[in-house]
Amino acid sequence: MKVVTLLKVTPDTETKFQINSAGTDIAEDSSIEYIIGPYDEYGVEAAIQIKEKLGGEVISVTIGSGNEEKSIRKAMAMGVDSGILINNADLKSSDPLSIAKAIKEVVEPLNADIIICGKLATDTSDSFIGPALAALMNIPVISEISSLEVTEEGVVATRDAAGRKERFESKFPVILTADKGLNEPRYPKLPMIMKAKKKPLDKKDTAGTEIRKNVTQVKAEFPATKSAGKKITGTPDELVSELVTGLTTKEKIL
Amino acid sequence: MSIAVFLESYNGKLVKAAKEAIGVAKSIGSDVFGIAIDNNVDAVIEEAGKLGLSTVKAAAGITIYHPAMYSRIIFNAAKDADVVIFPGTVWGREISPQVCVKMDATPVSDIIKVVDASTFKRSLHGNKIHATVKAEGKIVLTVRAGIFDVPELGDGTANREEITSEVAEGDAMIKLAEILASSSDRVELTEADIIVSGGRGIGEATNFKLIEDLATELGAAVGASRAIVDAGMRPHSEQVGQTGKFVAPKLYIAVGISGAIQHLAGMSSSETIVAINKDEEAPIFKIADYGLVGDLFEVMPKLIEAVKAAKKSA
Ligand SMILES: Cc1cc2nc3c(=O)[nH]c(=O)nc-3n(C[C@H](O)[C@H](O)[C@H](O)COP(=O)(O)OP(=O)(O)OC[C@H]3O[C@@H](n4cnc5c(N)ncnc54)[C@H](O)[C@@H]3O)c2cc1C
Ligand SMILES: Nc1ncnc2c1ncn2[C@@H]1O[C@H](COP(=O)(O)O)[C@@H](O)[C@H]1O
Numbered sequence: 120m121k122v123v124t125l126l127k128v129t130p131d132t133e134t135k136f137q138i139n140s141a142g143t144d145i146a147e148d149s150s151i152e153y154i155i156g157p158y159d160e161y162g163v164e165a166a167i168q169i170k171e172k173l174g175g176e177v178i179s180v181t182i183g184s185g186n187e188e189k190s191i192r193k194a195m196a197m198g199v200d201s202g203i204l205i206n207n208a209d210l211k212s213s214d215p216l217s218i219a220k221a222i223k224e225v226v227e228p229l230n231a232d233i234i235i236c237g238k239l240a241t242d243t244s245d246s247f248i249g250p251a252l253a254a255l256m257n258i259p260v261i262s263e264i265s266s267l268e269v270t271e272e273g274v275v276a277t278r279d280a281a282g283r284k285e286r287f288e289s290k291f292p293v294i295l296t297a298d299k300g301l302n303e304p305r306y307p308k309l310p311m312i313m314k315a316k317k318k319p320l321d322k323k324d325t326a327g328t329e330i331r332k333n334v335t336q337v338k339a340e341f342p343a344t345k346s347a348g349k350k351i352t353g354t355p356d357e358l359v360s361e362l363v364t365g366l367t368t369k370e371k372i373l
Numbered sequence: 374m375s376i377a378v379f380l381e382s383y384n385g386k387l388v389k390a391a392k393e394a395i396g397v398a399k400s401i402g403s404d405v406f407g408i409a410i411d412n413n414v415d416a417v418i419e420e421a422g423k424l425g426l427s428t429v430k431a432a433a434g435i436t437i438y439h440p441a442m443y444s445r446i447i448f449n450a451a452k453d454a455d456v457v458i459f460p461g462t463v464w465g466r467e468i469s470p471q472v473c474v475k476m477d478a479t480p481v482s483d484i485i486k487v488v489d490a491s492t493f494k495r496s497l498h499g500n501k502i503h504a505t506v507k508a509e510g511k512i513v514l515t516v517r518a519g520i521f522d523v524p525e526l527g528d529g530t531a532n533r534e535e536i537t538s539e540v541a542e543g544d545a546m547i548k549l550a551e552i553l554a555s556s557s558d559r560v561e562l563t564e565a566d567i568i569v570s571g572g573r574g575i576g577e578a579t580n581f582k583l584i585e586d587l588a589t590e591l592g593a594a595v596g597a598s599r600a601i602v603d604a605g606m607r608p609h610s611e612q613v614g615q616t617g618k619f620v621a622p623k624l625y626i627a628v629g630i631s632g633a634i635q636h637l638a639g640m641s642s643s644e645t646i647v648a649i650n651k652d653e654e655a656p657i658f659k660i661a662d663y664g665l666v667g668d669l670f671e672v673m674p675k676l677i678e679a680v681k682a683a684k685k686s687a
Contacts, residue, residue, distance in 0.1 A: 130498060132498050132499030132501060132615065134498070134501075136498060136501050136502055138502075144504070145497075145498065145502060157616060214479060214480065215470075215480050215482070216473060216474065216477070216478075216479070216480055219470070219474070241498065241499055241615075242497060242498055243482075243495075243497055244482065244483050244495075244496070244497070245480065245482040245483070246466040246470075246482055246483065246515070247469075247470045247473075247480050247482055248470075249470075250440070250466070250467050250468070250469075250470035250471050251470035251471065251473065251474050251480075253440075253441075253471065254444065254470065254471035254474035254475060255474055257543060258543075258546070259440070259441065259543075259546045259547035260440060260467065260471075261440075261547070262463065262466065262467045263463050263466070263467075265609065275550070278463065279463075279609075279610045280462070280463040280464065281383070281388060281462060281463065281561055281563065281564070282561030282562075282564070282610075283383075283552050283553065283554060284552070284553035285438070285549055285551075285552055285553075286549070286550050286551040286552075286553070287547060287548065287549055287550060288547070288548055288550045289546055289547040289548075290546050290547070293546070293547065299609055299612075299616055299617070300609040333479040333508060333509045333510050334479060334480075334481060334506050334507070334508050334509075335506065335507045336504050336505070336506050337492075337505050337506065337507055338504065338505035339497075339502050339503070339504045339505075340502070340503050340504075340505075341501070341502065341503070342496070342500060342501075342502075342503050344660075347659065348646075348648075348658050348659050348660050348661040348662060348664050349661070349662060349663065349664060350653070350658055350661075350664040350666055351663060351664060351665050351666065352653075352666045352667075355667055355668070355671040355672045355675050356675060358665040358666075358667050358672055359665075359672060359675045359676045359679045360679070361663075362647060362663050362665060362676070363676075363679045363680065363683050365662075365663055366624070366645075366647075366663075366683075367683055370623075370624070370644075370645050370662075372567070372623060372624050372645065373591075373680065373683045373684065
């Protein structure tokens, strides 16, 4: 089984972000830690589990802008065999369709059976790349999966869609996007961390595709914080009575 | 400017996020049409008419969701539109990129505000940053669910235009094999006007009955913090927050939830927030409109009774 796992390296959302002087984006400063997002970690874990069950190899593919190698090595320490990294800041900040086209250019020649990516990348939360890649490559996609079973014949995956559980079956090749619940990503062990340093990482500076910037970010700001809350103290009866009165007369919800 | 909106429905009923998407479409321009695919498409067209659409392009007789087929049908119906709008649902997020590729359009995902027909606000980095983006060319939008208002119901009717669907090579590669109805008959989190959520303060799984009983009285959906999802007390589908669901109901009641930033990321846009917590310093109180400082085991039973009584007298 040949599995490709897409890795986007993104600022940790725990970062205390600052806004740049132009007011258009976050400030790129040294306090930002770049990590593999949680959904991509589920993807990496799923890819490795497939290899462990059915044999084969796992290749990671990343479009980046210079902050990626450490995270790719971490994925390698989890069990990814080799990686491809396109380092091109212009491409990384282009519109999501250009990125999808570049990823297609890199991934298609690999002839993978399964391509796994995250349900979304936590920096821009586009939820775009997986299904877009499916359309570009004209192969099926099952997105936001929380369970997966892979055999030589194909995949069975389930997901939670608006309160229903949907179970899909697909043959290869197929694209999967990983949601929470799919698995528990493993922690890399020391021998694997050492080994990962020597695994092949193919670095390029272009995918040879057109870079289109049809979306311009003109402003970045901190979300307005909700006005200060109102605390109610007293006996349980007083609390309940004040709340119920508020909800009936003021908010008109009850 | 022509605007298309995907009227996601299930068994003849529009999902709430699709109604919100209609509202977004109408706020961008007046030349709006809907695209419906359903086994009971007449009911969907009727509902869309009442929500103010005058034209619905409809594909009838499709009994099961198929991502590639849906994408094709919507592309065929929407390809001449300037803006195509999708609800922020699993289906919407799965189909919209495929339609965007076919149209070679510009994607703008997960918008939280319309500034003008080509300028939108988005939420980035786990809702820590809000960004304003300007898009060029034809645009394919997805709209974050739970943020925008549903248009008011009127007595309009929509004209129906037939669209056809054919099976294509490759469709057989994948199928939706089974739909398991949700285990409860409760409203779904992202559809709900009222949500009652429980956190670690409830202590044990069996105490969650307090949350469920209040939800039942209020006709509400049930949510949970990550702490109790990770503890295996509730399914992940109920998790609210950065790595769970994003919700913005009319009323959100957080019971025994501290209000960590990742939880707030998923619910702080709710219209009215109620918190019940015994720790006066809990961060949830910073955003609660009604912050009840007290022991949930004392407050909840009384609250359930009071809601019962209030409903009777209403
Ligand atoms: C990357 C990342 C993503 C995350 N994503 C999410 C997410 O999506 N959703 C999410 O919820 N969390 C998320 N978290 C976890 C988050 O940081 C918190 O750990 C979690 O929200 C805490 O849950 P809690 O409020 O239920 O528990 P606690 O923080 O333990 O709070 C329990 C509260 O209950 C109160 N309490 C206890 N007993 C009583 C009583 N008898 N009566 C009244 N009050 C009582 C306590 O005072 C306390 O405030 C994420 C964390 C990380 C690092
Ligand atoms: N620059 C990138 N390089 C590699 N993979 C990416 C990149 N951007 C997005 N992806 C993958 O696509 C998923 C969805 O990202 P997005 O569509 O940006 O929300 C991510 O979780 C990654 O797996």
